[in-house]
Amino acid sequence: MSDLNVMTPEESAATKAAVMNQVPGPEVEGQSPLHHADLESLAQQGPKSGGVHLRELKLLGHLTLRCNAENAEQLAAVERVLGVALPLQPLTSAENGAYSIRWMSPDEWLILVPGLETFDIETRFRDEMPGHYSLVNSSGGSTVLELSGENALEVLMKSTPVDLHPKVFPVGKVVSTVFAKSGAIIRRSGEQRYELIIRRSFADYIWLWLQDASREYGLVVEA
Amino acid sequence: MFHIYCPHCAEYREEEEFHAKGQAHIARPLDPEACSDKEWGEYLFFRKNPRGLHHELWVHAAGCRKFFNMTRDTQTYEIKEVYKIGEQPSVVAE
Numbered sequence A: 001m002s003d004l005n006v007m008t009p010e011e012s013a014a015t016k017a018a019v020m021n022q023v024p025g026p027e028v029e030g031q032s033p034l035h036h037a038d039l040e041s042l043a044q045q046g047p048k049s050g051g052v053h054l055r056e057l058k059l060l061g062h063l064t065l066r067c068n069a070e071n072a073e074q075l076a077a078v079e080r081v082l083g084v085a086l087p088l089q090p091l092t093s094a095e096n097g098a099y100s101i102r103w104m105s106p107d108e109w110l111i112l113v114p115g116l117e118t119f120d121i122e123t124r125f126r127d128e129m130p131g132h133y134s135l136v137n138s139s140g141g142s143t144v145l146e147l148s149g150e151n152a153l154e155v156l157m158k159s160t161p162v163d164l165h166p167k168v169f170p171v172g173k174v175v176s177t178v179f180a181k182s183g184a185i186i187r188r189s190g191e192q193r194y195e196l197i198i199r200r201s202f203a204d205y206i207w208l209w210l211q212d213a214s215r216e217y218g219l220v221v222e223a
Numbered sequence B: 001m002f003h004i005y006c007p008h009c010a011e012y013r014e015e016e017e018f019h020a021k022g023q024a025h026i027a028r029p030l031d032p033e034a035c036s037d038k039e040w041g042e043y044l045f046f047r048k049n050p051r052g053l054h055h056e057l058w059v060h061a062a063g064c065r066k067f068f069n070m071t072r073d074t075q076t077y078e079i080k081e082v083y084k085i086g087e088q089p090s091v092v093a094e
């Protein structure tokens, strides 16, 4: 038997579940699903004022956690790892610095963390979580777009049937829904700021859709 | 369009987010090996098609992706109630 105390995080993780570090490291450049759109150049050369601001929060770590909301030990373990409790109320979210958790379903949460920390956090979950649970790194499957500005809400209202009126969609609320004939997880992250988590394979389509939908307000790309 | 209350998300959403999955409360035979062809065939293929109250299984496909039950009037399209899997309907046909 090897000594668990002298194992590297990779070796110790391998003893608990089939996990691997999906990110080779900071020395290898990652490419987001919108790499080809070259948002950096658009941000430099494009308009600087407009009603809608768009920015990609790229290469984040996306972790899907499924566990039992009634298991106090699991809830405590999540709080030890992320420093913030799982949001148990439907359609709510919670944040601790760069870590954020979205309620997706009564037994499912989506956690976003900085990309290069993903494997470390995954490993800490394997160390801390008791009982029956599932943690899947789905970082490669999605990307995050942030829409802000005074007309961001209008652009979203063209794209989804969900009622986004501020009265029923407070800051912090999160919904998974249909979006421009595709799907998205929408979270209101500020008074006039919304975060869209979209599928990798739909990223280009949504990017084209958002450019079209925000044309009348003026689109400012940020990088 | 239906405006459907998801008992898991605890709010109303557009029908576009949901899929209907047919008749609810279909119990799988406890001992399939002991079923006659007729019993097994009825379990697999035969469904009610009432004019009036119907208990249906729905899934919040674009939302929380959980299943739930709905009692609906197939003639007026009125949704009488939604309830979670494992619960019994409170609105039933006479």
Ligand SMILES: [Zn+2]
Residues within 6 Å of the ligand: B006, B007, B008, B009, B010, B060, B063, B064, B065, B066
């Ligand atoms: Zn739901």
